[in-house]
Amino acid sequence: MPLALWLIVVNVLTFAAFGYDKAQARRDGPRTPEKTLLTLALLGGWPGAKLAQRYFRHKTQKQPFGKLLNAALVVQILAVVAWFSGVLPPLN
Numbered sequence: 232m233p234l235a236l237w238l239i240v241v242n243v244l245t246f247a248a249f250g251y252d253k254a255q256a257r258r259d260g261p262r263t264p265e266k267t268l269l270t271l272a273l274l275g276g277w278p279g280a281k282l283a284q285r286y287f288r289h290k291t292q293k294q295p296f297g298k299l300l301n302a303a304l305v306v307q308i309l310a311v312v313a314w315f316s317g318v319l320p321p322l323n
Contacts, residue, residue, distance in 0.1 A: 245276030
């Protein structure tokens, strides 16, 4: 799967997962584990996660979730730097 398509898919999925979790929180229903939300963000869905946080007003005050979500961005930035510097092999 091309990288651009992957990023679109994972961000839409991440946004939807946050929305679903917020809806379940309102209904007192079964929730999406934070580990799942953070994994989606780490896999490239960080922009979708941050957009969903603001749009749904969800998990904006919760710690350490917020710090871990921001750490996912740092990991992604380091991966991109490593990729462009040749430390990581090219994506095909």
